[in-house]
Amino acid sequence: MSTSTLAAPASSGEPPAPGRRFRRCCQGLTAAGAVVCLAGAFTQTRQFAHSYLLAFTGYLSVCVGSLCLVMIHHLCDASWSVPIRRVMEHLAFLAPVLAVLFLPIAVLAPSHLYDWMQADPQTAPALRGQALRLSLPWFHGTTLAVFAIWTWLAWRLRHWSLQQDGASPNQPAGATLRFPETLLAGLSRALGHPTEPGLVVLATRMMRIHASYGICLMALTLTLAAVLWIKALEHPWHSAMYGVYYFAGSLWVTLATLYVLAVVLERAGPLRGVLRRRHLHDLAVLFFAFTLFHAYIAFSQYFLIWNAALPQETVFYVKREAGSWWGMGLLLVFGHFLVPFLAWLRADAKVWLPLAVPLCVWAWLMHYADLAFNIMPLIHPGGFRLHYLDLGCLAWMGGVLGLVFHRHFAAHRPYPIRDPRLAEAVAAPSSPPLPASTMPS
Template sequence: MLIIQSNFKRAAMLLIAMLLLLGLGSPELEAAAHAKKGGEHGKASEHHKTDEGGHEKKESAHHGDSGHHGPVKSELTFVKKLRYSWLVAYMFFLSICLGCLFIVLLHHLFDAQWIVPIRRVCEHIACLIWFPMPLLALPFLLWPSGIYDWMLADPTTDHALKAVVKKWVFNPMGFYGFSAAVFLVLGYLARRLRYWSLQQDFAEAEDGEYEGKLDRIEKVITFFARFLLGHLFESRPSVRCSRMMNIHASYGIIMFVAMLTTACFAWVKALQYQWFSTMYGVYYFAGSVWVTCATVYMLMLLHQSQGILQYVIRRETYHDIAKLMFAFTVFYAYIHFSQYFLIWNAAIPEETFWYVQREKGSWWWIGQTIIFGHFFLPFLLLLRSDVKVNKSFMPLICIWAWLMHYLDMHFNIMPLIYPDGFTIYWTDFLAMGVIGGMLWSFYVKNLGRHPAYPQRDPRIAEAMGVYVEPEGGEPAH
């Protein structure tokens, strides 16, 4: 088994290296294509001079109609298809990592005991934000001009780039600065939450494996926290670990919202930088948590069948994660409908063109599929309590959720290169396989290296349905 995993990882790394080489060669290919087009335009200009200006008027009208679509699109090459396929797959898996981080933050903010058995699984997935995810983002971060048209636009003439807010993001320094901030901030938050969670497992052990060391950032944070929690370091190690995780969650939820919004704005919404939407971050967040609940449900079934989480996951745990999935089914529909209704009611060209483009060809049918498949179908199915705990039927709903979320990402990104309708290319399967395989190998490695669930969390007994008699007294009646 280890040999298979090792060979799989090598194959995945080789595929990534090939993709990077393709990215390195693409600027020359695109430059050659532009040069060829330039020659054709030169010949065309000579023809226009002898045509009494008739064709010039038509060309000028054509460019006027495409004012909201930015610079003239380059030729659709294999490399361009591969980059867009990679971006769709990347945002799909990033949403699961972000959703798991949100579940961990939710647990520490509200002391939700039902999350304890699955918290370690969510911690491992959240920690994929650093390191694998930055590596997998290189194909579109190192050569963004092949995807993002604002890189080729002139900020002095493009009115969409003159907006004060967009000037901060749509420039090379802002793009790379915000991208780095997403990985550093969320990666640090996820890893420190997992660090203190793992330290809690050794807090009461006698073998001396407990460390509980504060890093420099935590020393600054706890310096201010002393005013509210003066007994923070005088308590038992296990309680100290819980308080450190609570502290990280208290400021982390704010950083999480800011960085998630930054990521989806800089990497997806920026594909059509002329578009205005204040709800896009919430829209991506709702879909992320929704598909994360489906993913965690499937992992619970898998690990319980393997005996890893056999004694800690109960029927109520499945019911609770399915209830959270049901809640975000409704929340996603509410956000999506609210955004569409407001844009339709205002009828501002800077906002409506995004939906108009996605109502052409077969994209209209994809939109209808998302409406019914992302909301109505799971809403009606998850209404029943017995369905939420049905281990034969819920996997079908979870697989359906993966499909709908992928269609959602496809619907957001791919109309730029396939304006006539929905198209599936083999690079879509390649990108999903490579990114998913890499992340799965890292997850399995971390899962085998650490305990599968928080063994010494004070709420683990309650989550398992075990009554523990209070220390130093008689049980309450």
């Protein structure tokens, strides 16, 4: 395979100009955000805790969404996602950073976030049926387990991907397998794979093995996380589809993020000649599907609660019809669903960058509004209010995560040069590279 000629060497030392600009921007955001957060964290702790949780769940969406997409890539043996696979792997590997960023939430949880932690199970009737689920050991244990699982999956998937990059085509695998993975490889051997593959093949196989059980763990952990960190803010309320609601929104915003990152990285150079119009189209199609999927889930939740009209369920929406939350609900119906749906209905609109890039930025706003609609009515029952701490938390966390992402991205090759489907993804005769004129000014 002649892919080695396609590969730009991993950039070492000082990154090129666009990368430097991005890093400076992240440093600025981190510094400014830190000042704002410190200014408000001690005087308005309750607001800070909720703003922080809101920003955290927003960035977490992109991390877990990328992790899901990487695993789907391996499970489907896909070619369309090869050019952006490395970007997804780096985004997924923000999981350990997010685990550290969760610490303030864990500290503030009993006093300022989750009132079930203060409630007495003897007197609070809503707690009676969920004594185990809403207990501090369960909260901490589950949080630890969830982050451990995400970190393990993201780490191993990225590890094998980078191993594959550095391998020469016929390099033997050698002793690259360590303990738990030897068991997994043994299982795959027992299922009939040839015994001694080269490193390139072994890496692909290991990534697929991790993806196979990982995708099941994702369904479980993502539901647990969404229920425990967001839904439990209102513990008497129940929704069986809350996990998939958060999942749908997360993948939606991840696809929008990847679209913008792909365009930017193509312009800036690292993905030039690799990213085709077809890949953007595929990303947009999946984004479009998740637009519908999220609307379907959100509507189903509302529809069931509306139809049953049980007081302990409708309380969630009653609270969210007060003041400007009513308008926010309508904004979500039209802005989260109808605008992206109609804007990207046409096939050619999906690769028309003057529309696509603003739409992806809009998706970020809508996802944030969606999460705010779920979290913020608890401290602002009168309506939506954009607090300076909201922006401070967003800026600080975004800056930190951006710096980590940039560090990872600059240290490795921008796309997996030994992916078995790279040649197929790059050499598509009917999909020319992006025309320069379509970039928005």
